[in-house]
Each structure stands twice: as C-alpha cells, then as structure tokens.
Amino acid sequence: MLQDIISLDKKYYMNTFGDRLPVCFERGEGLKLYADNGDVYYDFLGGIAVNALGHSHPVFIKALKDQLDKLIHTSSLYYIENQAKLAQKLVESSCADKAFFCNSGAEANEAAFKLAKIYFYKKGMDRYEIISLDHSFHGRTLAAVAATGQKHYQKPYEPLTPGFKQVAPNSFEAVEEAVTDKTAAVMIELVQGESGVHPMDVEYAKRLRRFCDEKGILLIVDEVQTGMGRLGKLFAHELYGIEPDIFTCAKALGGGIPIGAMCAKDEIASAFEPGDHGTTFGGNPFATAAGLAVFDIYEKEGLVENSAKQGRYLKDKLLRLAEKYSGKITEVRGMGLLIGIELRPELAPVVFRRLFEKKFLTSLCKGVTIRIAPPLNITSEEADMFADALDSVLSEV
Numbered sequence: 001m002l003q004d005i006i007s008l009d010k011k012y013y014m015n016t017f018g019d020r021l022p023v024c025f026e027r028g029e030g031l032k033l034y035a036d037n038g039d040v041y042y043d044f045l046g047g048i049a050v051n052a053l054g055h056s057h058p059v060f061i062k063a064l065k066d067q068l069d070k071l072i073h074t075s076s077l078y079y080i081e082n083q084a085k086l087a088q089k090l091v092e093s094s095c096a097d098k099a100f101f102c103n104s105g106a107e108a109n110e111a112a113f114k115l116a117k118i119y120f121y122k123k124g125m126d127r128y129e130i131i132s133l134d135h136s137f138h139g140r141t142l143a144a145v146a147a148t149g150q151k152h153y154q155k156p157y158e159p160l161t162p163g164f165k166q167v168a169p170n171s172f173e174a175v176e177e178a179v180t181d182k183t184a185a186v187m188i189e190l191v192q193g194e195s196g197v198h199p200m201d202v203e204y205a206k207r208l209r210r211f212c213d214e215k216g217i218l219l220i221v222d223e224v225q226t227g228m229g230r231l232g233k234l235f236a237h238e239l240y241g242i243e244p245d246i247f248t249c250a251k252a253l254g255g256g257i258p259i260g261a262m263c264a265k266d267e268i269a270s271a272f273e274p275g276d277h278g279t280t281f282g283g284n285p286f287a288t289a290a291g292l293a294v295f296d297i298y299e300k301e302g303l304v305e306n307s308a309k310q311g312r313y314l315k316d317k318l319l320r321l322a323e324k325y326s327g328k329i330t331e332v333r334g335m336g337l338l339i340g341i342e343l344r345p346e347l348a349p350v351v352f353r354r355l356f357e358k359k360f361l362t363s364l365c366k367g368v369t370i371r372i373a374p375p376l377n378i379t380s381e382e383a384d385m386f387a388d389a390l391d392s393v394l395s396e397v
C-alpha cells in the first residue's frame with residue numbers, strides 16, 4: 001500500500017526528496033508505468049532522461065538477463081570485453097578517442113575535472129581553474145556542486161572546492177572576461193536541462209570553441225542529459241557542429257542501469273597514466289552490457305532519428321498550443337525529445353499537477369518550466385496524447 005511505503009520512507013529514508021509525488025510504480029512497459037494500485041501513467045519524463053528505450057524493452061531485458069547469467073562484476077584488475085567494446089562504440093560514434101567509465105553523471109564530471117587538471121599538471125603548467133555557467137547543473141558531488149551555477153545548491157557546502165567560477169550563459173564576453181592564465185577548462189551544457197531546457201546559441205558555442213583553441217583552454221561539454229540521442233543527434237555537440245576536448249555522458253547511456261562515461265581526445269586522455277584515476281564499479285561487465293544493448297537497440301530501431309522526428313513533431317504541436325494559449329505559455333524551448341514549456345509562474349505548478357492527475361509524468365523546473373524527456377521510441381500517437389492532455393489542462397486553468 002502506498003501509505004505504508006510513504007510511512008517507511010518518512011521513517012527511514014533521509015529527507016533529501018521531501019514529499020514526493022504520491023505514487024509508487026510497480027512495473028513499466030514502453031511509455032507506460034503501472035502504479036501499485038493499478039493506475040496507468042504515461043512517462044513523459046523517462047526517469048529524468050534516463051529511460052531512452054522506455055520501460056522493459058524486451059531486447060534490452062534479454063541482454064541484461066543473458067549478462068546476469070554469465071557475470072556481473074570482476075574489477076578493473078582484469079580485462080573486460082564489454083567495457084572495451086562499449087568504449088569502442090562511444091569513440092567510433094563521437095569525436096573522442098578514448099573513454100572512461102564510472103557510475104553516474106556527477107562522477108563522469110569529476111573525472112573530467114581531474115583529467116583537465118592533470119593534463120596541465122603534466123605539461124608543467126599552473127592551470128587549474130574551471131569556468132562554468134550560471135544556471136548550470138553538473139551533479140551533487142563537491143566539485144560538481146562547485147561547478148553548478150546555482151547558489152542554493154552551493155551555499156550549505158561552502159567553502160566550495162576552489163578553482164571554480166561561473167559566468168553568465170550564452171555570453172561569449174562573460175567567458176572572455178573570466179579567463180585568466182590559470183584557466184584550465186570551460187565546461188558547459190549545450191542545453192541546460194535541469195534549470196529548464198535553455199539552449200545555448202550555436203554561434204556562442206562555435207565562438208567558445210575557437211576561443212578555447214586560441215587560448216589553449218580545454219572545452220568540456222557536459223552531455224549527461226543531452227547525450228545519447230536526446231536532442232536528435234547522438235550527442236549535442238554534433239548538433240552544434242563543435243568538437244569538445246572532453247565530454248561526459250550518463251543518464252540514458254545504460255538505459256536505466258547506472259553508468260557514466262568521460263570521453264576525450266587522445267592528446268588529453270593520455271594525461272591519465274596508470275594510478276592517476278580509477279573506479280571499483282565503473283564499467284563493470286553488467287553495466288557495460290547495458291550500454292552495448294542500448295547502442296544496439298538505437299541502431300536497429302533508428303532511435304536517434306526517431307528522437308529528431310518525433311521531437312520536431314511534438315515541438316510543432318506545442319508551439320501551436322503556445323499560440324492558442326499565448327497568455328499562459330510564455331515559451332517552448334528545446335530540441336529533439338528534450339523540451340521545456342515555460343508557463344506563467346502562477347500557472348506552472350498547477351499545470352504540472354493537473355498533468356500528473358491526468359497521469360502524465362513531467363518535471364517542473366524552477367517552478368516555471370515543464371520539462372519533458374520521454375523515451376526516444378515514442379510514436380506520434382503518443383506525442384499526440386501529451387499535446388492533447390496539455391491542451392485540455394490549459395483550457396481548464
């Protein structure tokens with residue numbers, strides 16, 4: 001019973017998530033999630049951009065079961081076939097030359113910070129500063145918090161890890177001004193996800209890339225949310241036509257099994273030598289089997305293409321709703337299947353709640369933007385369902 005679970009949670013689980021939405025899911029299939037009372041929900045958040053294959057994808061589940069029957073974990077003391085093959089997949093389908101696996105997005109970003117720092121350290125250069133952007137989100141570990149440009153995540157943990165500073169997003173001049181001879185890297189999300197789906201301009205990204213090249217500064221792109229086809233290309237940096245020196249990836253990479261990756265160009269990656277970085281769980285046979293299955297299913301089912309196609313379709317519909325309800329929707333943003341619908345501040349929480357009551361799962365960013373990140377295999381009929389639900393909610397509020 002939901003009430004019993006809530007009581008257990010309140011009594012035993014740390015109160016980091018406060019009152020959650022009053023539902024507990026038991027089982028999922030595709031876009032659908034089944035609550036323990038039998039209610040059916042439509043998962044337009046996809047476990048926060050994680051469940052790119054939807055729930056219980058049969059080919060994915062079979063691959064996981066096959067791997068479970070063979071081996072889960074061995075440690076990095078031995079060669080791991082799936083790990084090597086998943087690294088190959090990531091490298092062959094991106095601008096990177098090498099990959100490193102860990103267990104989460106924050107951990108992938110930590111690895112990126114370490115690689116950026118050690119790269120200059122080994123060159124004998126005193127460059128350690130990392131510039132990131134206001135309204136960014138890079139994770140919950142201490143260095144990731146220091147890079148996350150949101151005061152409420154940082155304040156309680158001061159003094160923060162030194163060497164991090166944030167500047168205004170989408171302003172080339174702001175970065176230019178912040179750079180010193182100690183700057184090692186600039187880290188950005190090409191579309192800021194957590195703060196409400198705020199895309200950077202293509203021109204900004206390109207100019208930043210050129211500037212970093214000129215100054216010998218590394219460009220790190222956090223693709224934890226935007227990666228793995230979310231924006232209609234495998235990685236956001238493809239869409240923007242730039243090549244980062246380092247990029248990180250996690251959320252959708254394991255289709256729900258925890259795994260993160262930090263990928264880099266050879267010249268930079270080679271700064272890591274034996275002993276410089278490591279992990280116990282990262283890239284174990286099970287997690288990397290999940291990653292391989294994700295890639296396999298993406299290719300067989302054309303999911304990156306579907307993300308672009310359904311994303312365009314759904315965004316068009318939402319833009320039409322924005323015209324119809326121009327006094328209620330203030331902006332529709334995003335690419336592929338990462339879309340933010342910004343509403344008048346007093347309406348957003350109401351719309352979010354009403355969508356939930358109509359059994360549509362979304363997230364509410366900063367109290368004003370409804371973010372959706374559905375599975376990449378959604379159909380136009382499913383996209384229609386969401387647009388229709390939003391239409392009906394907006395007509396009532």
Ligand SMILES: *Cc1c(COP(=O)(O)O)cnc(C)c1O
Nearest residue numbers: 104105106137138139222224225
């Ligand atoms: C979710 C997210 C993270 C953190 O990932 P975790 O797996 O929660 O550590 C980092 N960066 C971005 C852009 C994210 O969206």
